[in-house]
Amino acid sequence: MTRLIADALTAEAFAPFGDVLEVRGTPDKIINRGRCGRFHDLAALDFGAGGRAGISLFESAIVEWPVEVAMVERHPEGSQAFLPMTEHPFLVVVAPDENGRPGSPRAFVTAPGQGINFYRGTWHGVLTPLHAPGLFAVVDRIGDTPNLEEHWFDAPYHVEPGEDRAGTMQA
Numbered sequence: 001m002t003r004l005i006a007d008a009l010t011a012e013a014f015a016p017f018g019d020v021l022e023v024r025g026t027p028d029k030i031i032n033r034g035r036c037g038r039f040h041d042l043a044a045l046d047f048g049a050g051g052r053a054g055i056s057l058f059e060s061a062i063v064e065w066p067v068e069v070a071m072v073e074r075h076p077e078g079s080q081a082f083l084p085m086t087e088h089p090f091l092v093v094v095a096p097d098e099n100g101r102p103g104s105p106r107a108f109v110t111a112p113g114q115g116i117n118f119y120r121g122t123w124h125g126v127l128t129p130l131h132a133p134g135l136f137a138v139v140d141r142i143g144d145t146p147n148l149e150e151h152w153f154d155a156p157y158h159v160e161p162g163e164d165r166a167g168t169m170q171a
């Protein structure tokens with residue numbers, strides 16, 4: 001069994017894999033007669049040739065720690081954003097590409113209010129909510145051509161929360 005520790009998600013650590021969508025610092029624009037801050041254009045969306053953007057809702061079962069991650073996947077034709085519709089944290093697993101196969105995975109736990117956008121082709125674990133309801137808006141490619149590649153690990157990883165995320169342990 002290979003243990004993998006999930007660290008707190010930061011834009012810096014996630015930068016090789018995608019964007020972290022969060023309200024941070026000063027808004028780019030103040031709109032709606034001063035009532036609203038707009039944090040503008042936060043993600044590199046990419047839907048490839050022959051695809052278009054779609055917004056879907058995912059209602060997913062939740063997982064318990066330690067989370068078993070047996071596979072990662074990637075979407076060679078488009079980016080994919082997970083935008084939680086609750087304040088709950090969720091687990092994000094990514095891996096670098098090494099000659100067409102995933103390298104050593106990284107695990108992160110989001111903070112409340114954080115969403116993520118995987119760059120096109122980023123190896124990632126599937127949507128993994130930690131608290132119910134596992135309700136997410138997902139922005140990804142809608143198209144008629146294949147857009148999924150899976151890699152199953154020889155042995156699953158067992159993901160546990162890092163010290164700084166112990167608070168996300170199930171009650």
Ligand SMILES: NC(=O)N[C@@H](O)C(=O)O
Pocket residue numbers: 080124125126127
């Ligand atoms: N299959 C699907 O729509 N979702 C996956 O791509 C995922 O990453 O959860």
Ligand code: NI
Pocket residue numbers: 073075080124125126
């Ligand atoms: Ni995916």
